[in-house]
Amino acid sequence: MITITSKIQLRHRMDFYLLDMIAIPDFSAGAMENWGLITYRETSMLFEPGVSSESNKQRVAVVIAHELAHQWFGDLVTMSWWDDLWLNEGFAAYVEYIGTNHTFPDWRMFEYFVKDVQSAMEFDGLVTSHPIYVAVSNPDEINEIFDSISYDKGASVLRMMNHFLGDETFRYGVSNYIKNRQYRNAFHDDLWNSLTNVSIKIKYKWKIPFTYTSKSESNFHPSFSDVKWIDREEQVLAVNVTSDDWVIANAQMYGYYRVNYDDQNWIKVIEQLKTNHEVIHLINRAQIINDAWALASAGELKMEIALKTIDYLKAEEDYIPWRTADGELSYNYMKNLISPLFTRLGLNNSGSDHMQIYTRSLIVSLACDFGITDCVTESLKLFKEWMNNPNNNP
Numbered sequence: 001m002i003t004i005t006s007k008i009q010l011r012h013r014m015d016f017y018l019l020d021m022i023a024i025p026d027f028s029a030g031a032m033e034n035w036g037l038i039t040y041r042e043t044s045m046l047f048e049p050g051v052s053s054e055s056n057k058q059r060v061a062v063v064i065a066h067e068l069a070h071q072w073f074g075d076l077v078t079m080s081w082w083d084d085l086w087l088n089e090g091f092a093a094y095v096e097y098i099g100t101n102h103t104f105p106d107w108r109m110f111e112y113f114v115k116d117v118q119s120a121m122e123f124d125g126l127v128t129s130h131p132i133y134v135a136v137s138n139p140d141e142i143n144e145i146f147d148s149i150s151y152d153k154g155a156s157v158l159r160m161m162n163h164f165l166g167d168e169t170f171r172y173g174v175s176n177y178i179k180n181r182q183y184r185n186a187f188h189d190d191l192w193n194s195l196t197n198v199s200i201k202i203k204y205k206w207k208i209p210f211t212y213t214s215k216s217e218s219n220f221h222p223s224f225s226d227v228k229w230i231d232r233e234e235q236v237l238a239v240n241v242t243s244d245d246w247v248i249a250n251a252q253m254y255g256y257y258r259v260n261y262d263d264q265n266w267i268k269v270i271e272q273l274k275t276n277h278e279v280i281h282l283i284n285r286a287q288i289i290n291d292a293w294a295l296a297s298a299g300e301l302k303m304e305i306a307l308k309t310i311d312y313l314k315a316e317e318d319y320i321p322w323r324t325a326d327g328e329l330s331y332n333y334m335k336n337l338i339s340p341l342f343t344r345l346g347l348n349n350s351g352s353d354h355m356q357i358y359t360r361s362l363i364v365s366l367a368c369d370f371g372i373t374d375c376v377t378e379s380l381k382l383f384k385e386w387m388n389n390p391n392n393n394p
């Protein structure tokens with residue numbers, strides 16, 4: 001398993017020659033990256049062929065790769081303060097894919113990565129989200145930032161940079177960052193400076209790396225020269241396509257952004273999925289479903305268009321699009337089911353009998369769990385009233 005990190009090629013030999021790993025019963029975290037002695041929960045390290053499941057096997061490989069990555073990102077170079085936690089966890093969450101892919105290339109781990117991009121964007125769409133660099137001034141705030149932003153968004157941003165800088169430049173920049181900060185602490189500016197220094201020669205600018213492909217000029221594997229740099233002011237980008245063409249933006253979801261189209265283009269993309277979905281890269285098939293449902297939930301796209309993006313799934317045999325659809329369907333299906341019932345039942349128990357109160361309690365609990373705004377707002381209001389006057393439970 002130690003060979004997992006050999007592909008990272010950071011060219012930084014550690015001062016220890018032995019790295020022990022120990023599985024501990026009742027270990028509260030998944031694992032802890034102590035330098036030279038990594039401790040694990042038993043289920044995160046031990047795997048028994050014929051007994052453990054396929055997903056156990058992947059989980060063990062990914063956790064071990066994650067903790068090994070921390071020997072560099074976290075141990076050799078440690079973030080200066082918790083506000084840059086993503087320098088530890090974002091890197092480990094990205095490098096765990098590189099390590100696992102090296103050991104098990106047939107697992108197609110980089111396709112699996114897209115679920116992290118999706119989780120990060122879902123979390124990022126909530127009002128409780130925060131930038132990857134986040135001020136931490138109280139010990140209570142430390143635990144809060146071990147979240148999808150520090151892990152998944154941090155890893156997604158690193159994958160985006162890896163893509164548009166190219167493997168060699170990215171690796172060289174990261175290698176310099178490690179070399180410059182080893183046995184010391186690091187700020188995010190140390191990473192930006194190392195990456196910027198190696199990318200000056202390609203005139204890299206910190207803007208949105210936009211890529212697209214079309215039916216007539218298919219390119220789901222964009223290189224650096226295919227990236228169009230968009231800033232906030234630039235709203236229009238001329239794209240050369242015929243009227244029969246569909247356009248799909250953000251090839252392989254390398255960019256950390258959502259994409260919306262006019263209805264006409266959505267319909268053409270949906271038609272392509274139905275006639276021959278394999279023309280579209282499987283990561284983009286997942287992206288189309290994920291973006292459409294997120295946009296529909298936010299009121300930016302008609303729900304009937306989002307629904308049509310999953311019509312083709314009866315022909316889909318790849319895991320990633322199905323996994324994406326599974327997440328969207330259960331969440332949105334339940335939300336749509338509960339929403340009208342919550343509106344009818346509300347939160348007022350007066351005049352209700354025993355079982356009606358039980359039903360309302362269950363529906364309100366589900367409505368708040370599924371983020372129905374009225375439920376959350378009203379419940380918080382009632383909770384505040386109760387806290388102010390504990391003798392009167394509304």
Ligand SMILES: [Zn+2]
Nearest residue numbers: 066070089092
């Ligand atoms: Zn970690």
